[in-house]
Amino acid sequence: MTTSTPPQEALPESERDVPSKPVTPTRASARPPTDDGPLPTPPVVIMVSHDLLFAPEAPACDCCGERITAEEQDEDGGAPGHGLYLWMRHGQRVYEEPPLCAACASAITITALLRWEMEEEEG
Numbered sequence: 001m002t003t004s005t006p007p008q009e010a011l012p013e014s015e016r017d018v019p020s021k022p023v024t025p026t027r028a029s030a031r032p033p034t035d036d037g038p039l040p041t042p043p044v045v046i047m048v049s050h051d052l053l054f055a056p057e058a059p060a061c062d063c064c065g066e067r068i069t070a071e072e073q074d075e076d077g078g079a080p081g082h083g084l085y086l087w088m089r090h091g092q093r094v095y096e097e098p099p100l101c102a103a104c105a106s107a108i109t110i111t112a113l114l115r116w117e118m119e120e121e122e123g
Contacts, residue, residue, distance in 0.1 A: 062098035063108070072102060081105020 059068045059079050068079050079099030087094050100108065 059099040061101035061104050063100055063104040066101050068099060068101055081109075083108065 059073075060066065061068060061079070062083060072080055074080060080102040081100040081104070082097045083100050083105075085094075085096040085098065
C-alpha cells in the first residue's frame with residue numbers, strides 16, 4: 001500500500017508549505033522579464049599590448065619547472081646550474097644548455113657521478 005502526498009493546491013491553506021520569512025529575489029530573478037528570455041552576460045574583455053608577449057620570462061628549471069628567482073641566479077643573472085642536450089639535426093650537431101635550479105643540478109650531478117663510478121668498478 002503506497003501513500004502519496006496531495007499537491008499543494010489541494011491542501012488547506014493552514015497545511016501548505018509557506019515560507020516563514022519573506023523571500024528576497026535573487027539577482028537572476030530581479031531582472032525585468034523580457035520577451036527574448038534572460039539577458040545575456042556581458043563578454044569579458046582583456047586588453048594587452050605586444051610588450052607582454054615579448055617580455056623576458058624568468059628562467060625556469062628544465063627538470064622540475066620551478067621558476068628561478070633573482071636570489072638563486074648567479075652574478076651574471078643566469079641559472080645556478082645548466083644541463084646539456086646534444087643531438088643531430090640535418091647532419092649538424094646541436095647543443096642546448098637548459099637552465100636548472102640548484103637542487104636539480106646537484107641531483108643530476110651526483111647521479112651522473114655515481115653511475116660513472118659504478119661503470120668504472122664493473123670494468
